Amino acid sequence: MDRGTAADATGEARRVRIDEAMEWNLGNAEHYALQYVDGQQTYITESNRAEIKNGSILRLTTSPDQEAERLHSGIRSNNLDVKADSLKKLANLSRDITFAQEFINRNGLKQLFLIVEEGNDIGEILAHTLKAFMELMEHDFVSWETLSRAFIGKIVGYVKTSGMDASVQQLSLSILENMVPSSRPLFELVKREVTLDRLLTHLQDIMDYLGQRNIRQFIHKNIIHASEPMGDEMAHYLYVLQSITLNLLEQKMRTPMDPYSQEQRERLQSLRHSAFESENEPSAGTFSTERRRSVCVKEFRKLGFQNYSNPAEDLQHAPPGLLALDNMVYFSRCCPSAYSRFVLENSSRDDKHECPFARSSIQLTLALCEILHVGEPCSETAQAFYLMFFGQDHFFEELFCICIQLQNKTWKEMRATQEDFDKVLQVVREQITRTLSLKPTSLELFKTRVNALNYSEILRLRQTERMHQEETLAVPVLGCRGSPPLCELGSGVPDLSIRGGGLQSLLRALQGGDKLWFCRLSPNHKVLHYGDVEPGVQSPPIESLPEKST
Structure with missing residues (x-):
């Protein structure tokens, strides 16, 4: 039975009295308590009653000890509906420290352990059980080190099992996250049982889930471009999201190309077909095997591979590994005109002056990984993120497409030869970092600014900075x-x-x-x-x- 009342925090009305129950003709007044209607629905006790504010809406409800007893009985019921409802309410009420203590005093945690260890309940009941357990442990009445091996084993199993309910896996990961800092043995146990590959799979699932719900567009529209200024905490969250998303590229960055993989070989061959599609592919009936091989070698050389007789060797270095191949294929498919122009323009130059597409792509991919800190752990306090990151679904690939064209442009401005490759890459890297420091709000703006920062402008800026340094010294x-x-x-x-x-x-x-x-x-x-x-x-x-x- 719940009855509402508005609390006045002044004078005698500030005193919360259980004898109000008697005014409403309710027996056993000690079985009732006042509770906030809004927010976390905290119980009013002697320790927090002075915090009641004018206008707060309270209700008279069952006291924490009575509610704890009722729910302790309900979660042991054989009726699944009663059990599910009791666990759901338990998960909600366990945020209140007064209720949590009453429930734990009744050995309630042991009952939650049994539900998990027996493994008879799944889905909604299991999710409510884990949620209630997490809320109860937040109050630090019980040490994480007291958890049984059987319980921990079940939690680890939920994390490792494919197809498990998403809410159960999320709660299981949260439990393990809280266990790890509590003791070295628990840390070693989790480290041994939950592999990095499995965690990366979960992370990829989370990012896919966010992508399906257009979370990026929501952030871009309602947070980054909100009318109110962004707080430091939100800036840190966006930095973390950006870092985690970029770090999903690490696995491919550190994976060399497998020359025996049919799928990877086909992707490599697609670069040749896209660049030279106008040239008729020699058929088996027209040319011998040796002749076809000779044509392939010639075209891979035009593409700028250093090992053009076996271009897979160029992608054996990791980093950037397969990530470089992904970028080249993305560029060839999403910017076909720019890709063909880059390759054909350079293949018609003198060998000494051509800008090698493949070699440039591999080294540029590595440079972008270093600039964007791919594979590096997130900072605990950093707040620096790129506004344009949240304006594009394929940020890294689109950034590469802009920068690889910049590389060709800068190569021509410097009148570079093969011996100048490292010098050109250094200038391109400087163009990128200087432009990123301006914090462009979109990739289009980044493209405009980075292309305006030509080689002559880089030399002028270097001279100005050198003169300023000399003046200072x-x-x-x-x-x-x-x-x-x-x-x-x-x-x-x-x-x-x-x-x-x-x-x-x-x-x-x-x-x-x-x-x-x-x-x-x-x-x-x-x-x-x-x-x-x-x-x-x-x-x-x-x-x-x-x-x-x-």
């Missing part, structure tokens, strides 16, 4: 009036030490005149830059001093 020598020749300064002041700080004699010798004459040493202390500056200029940059002497 340079040591001011002196400021004095007048403008005598530098050689006369040296002869007139034989004791002048450029590296020293005692230049008072020179300053006294050069007083007079209307302009300020300023000298500054280069960072290597080998060149003296000097020239006139306007009054009031405290520290002119080194490039504004036109004269120099060594």
Whole structure:
């Protein structure tokens, strides 16, 4: 029986009295208690009654000890409906510390252990059992180390079993996650029983589930582009989601190509067919086996493989392994015009000046993995994520498609040869990282900005940064009036030490005149830059001093 009332937290009304039950003609007043209607429906006790706020809605309901007794009996019922309802309510009420203590005092956890260990109940009943167990353990009344081997074995089994109810597996993973930090033996047990491959399978299932429900679009629309500013906690959650998603690429990144895999060989051959589809594939009746092999070798060389007689060898290095093959195939299928243009344009150049597509793709894939920290553990505090990551379903592949075309563009701007391959890759990497630092909100904006950052602009930025560094490191020598020749300064002041700080004699010798004459040493202390500056200029940059002497 529940009856509602509005609580006034002022004066005598702040005191929560069980004798209200007597006003409503209810016997055994100690069997009743007040409970919040909203939120976690916490019971009102002597310890928390002072926290009742004006306007809080309370209800008179069964006391925690009576409810614990009733549910303890209900979860042992042979009637499955009664058992399921009791476990469902138990899972809900167990969040309340007062109820949890009453239930645990009745040896309720032992009953939950039996339900799991016997293994007769599955589906909804098992899910409610595990949920109730998790809520009860959150209060730290019982140590995780007291769990029986049989119970732990069942939980591990739920995690390892394919096709198990998703809610049961999720709760089982949460239980194991809480067990691991509690003791070293439990950690070793979980580590031994639950393999990394199995955890990655669960992670992939979760990401597939989120993808099916368009979670990315929801985040992009309702969180990233929300009218309210994003908090630090949400930024960290988005960073973690981004890191976990990118780390799903790690397995392929660390897996070399299997030359005996029919599926992988077909994907490799598809690159050749897509690039040279206009050229008739020699049939068995037209050319000999040797002739067909010769054509294949020639085309793989045009594709930019280093081992063009056996291109699978180029993909034996892991990382980037199969991930590089995936990127090349994605580019050839999703950007067929750009792919054909890249390959055919370079295959018509002189061998020394062609930009090798396959070699570039392999090294670019590795560079992107390093830039995006693929395979690295998540930080506990980081909040940096890419806004454009949540705007694209195939972020890594689409980013590759943009960057591989950038590589070809930069190659031509640098007029590179094969000997310049590493230098070009270094410039491309710099173009990517500089553009990412601008935090573009979409891949389209990233594409626009990274292509605007051409080789000439990279050189200009490098020069500016180098000059700024020299300006920061340079040591001011002196400021004095007048403008005598530098050689006369040296002869007139034989004791002048450029590296020293005692230049008072020179300053006294050069007083007079209307302009300020300023000298500054280069960072290597080998060149003296000097020239006139306007009054009031405290520290002119080194490039504004036109004269120099060594």
